[in-house]
Amino acid sequence: MAKQANKDDGSWGKLIRDIVVILLLVLGIHSCVAKPFYIPSDSMMPVLRNGDRLIVSKYPYGWSYSSVSFHLAPKIEGRLFGKLPERGDIVVLEHPVTRIDYIKRVIGLPGDTIELRNGELSINGKAVKREVQPMLSIPADANTPGPDSSLFRFITRGADGRTVLELPIVRETLPGGATFDTIDMGPGYTTDDYGPITVPANHVFLMGDNRDGSADSRVSTDRKGLGGPVPFDAIAGRAEIISFSTDGTAQWYNPLSWFQALRSGRAGTDLRPERDAKAQ
Template identity: 80%
Template sequence: MAKKAATDKAKDESWGKTIRDIAVILLLVLGIHSFIAKPFYIPSDSMMPVLLSGDRLIVSKYPYGWSYASVSFHLAPKFAGRLFGKLPERGDIVVLEHPVTREDYIKRVIGLPGDTIEVKAGALSINGKPVKREVQPMLSIPVDANTPSGDGSLSRNVVPGADGQPVLEVPIVRETLPGGATFDTIDLGASQLDDYGPYKVPADHLFLMGDNRDGSADSRAPLEAKGLGGAVPFDAIAGRAEIISFSTDGTAKWYNPLSWFQALRSGRAGTDLRPERQANIN
């Protein structure tokens, strides 16, 4: 009888240790995700041409300090304030919680607190000064199961390539923001988002836009259109996009490990997502 009791006690202790170990691992993962870095998946074309649907990113949590939005899986109740808060720079790509739905969004910081933002015929101005725009050659991107994504904003730009295979051809405009951040945007021509403002960014808020200017539900778009409805509170920023870890073309099957490798896009892994910065741009 004593032997059976000892065996049962050992089993209980074993189960208890297993549960404790699992809890520690979960807390460790949550802590890393919330305070250091986490992976992020791009599901749409709103940040093309820099980011493609199917890209996997590393998002760092510490550059701007921590707020309720830093906690992964949207577990934290909303509260005001930010620990060790530091404003992003114009041009940074940030992940944020939508201020109403709490869904994850990824956009680029365009306006800082106090800035006046205006868009006329697709041309951006900050504080009354037009942002430098340089038209680039058309960009051709191979079409695959992820590109263009299912939102349809770029489908009409799919054309046959030189080898007969479909490619996505998009017009590129390179912008240089005050402070020197330089990056490429897509400008498809006239759209509902081409005229906006003037709009003054409130204190402790940021004005965010997608690089695919005609296909991004960002600060220009109203809440009812799944946009951000203006500038978002700084507290809603969860982290900064740093690097592409890997990218897939949408053909991978979960039950076929070989397809995981076949679906990898070459040349995407390791892409730095911090914008180039020119000196003496005000």
């Protein structure tokens, strides 16, 4: 009996060791290589929708406390193998105060002077190129518009009778050539006028693509914004690709609904911005 008990003790010990090794491996991959990310709002529309699942790479900018998944690392200044993002990159970051995960686009780098007037962005005293696009029609569903969204007033009926969002789109081209679409809902929003402000060393200025519906560097922390330029150390990684997207109708107890809720055409979408060589 004693030998059997010792054998059982060894089996349990091996099982626990294996579990610990697996957990450490998962944490290492999450923290150093890549992790999944879920989009919970409309702040990055039209590029990202509530319900998108992304792959976020951890290594492009080096590693800091924010790279460690599940917010396990203490906030320590410094970055290993640090490399600044490019303007136009979509990044995941820890909120400088709450440490909640945010996702925004890099607009300004250290030394840049950022200013907005009537919603029009200028960088270093030069207006960013803006091109008004045709209205963008996106199917409305249980996830879009998202909770507390600013986009409900754009809901209408499409030609086929389905409920859609008809969104006003402005394409911007940043210094360096990054080109992407934004939503501009017109004048009258508190974030339409900002600055000028110069981005300090080791900081970046971040904005959401839904320009009138994003709590970003233009918005104070007491309104859930980022409260200005964000320390580079708070950047956790770069958004790379949409893995899949759901419309909010899936039910956990009904596996068939998991497949029915998938949005077609979203998986595989590259999230790196197009770059206009003429604007380099």
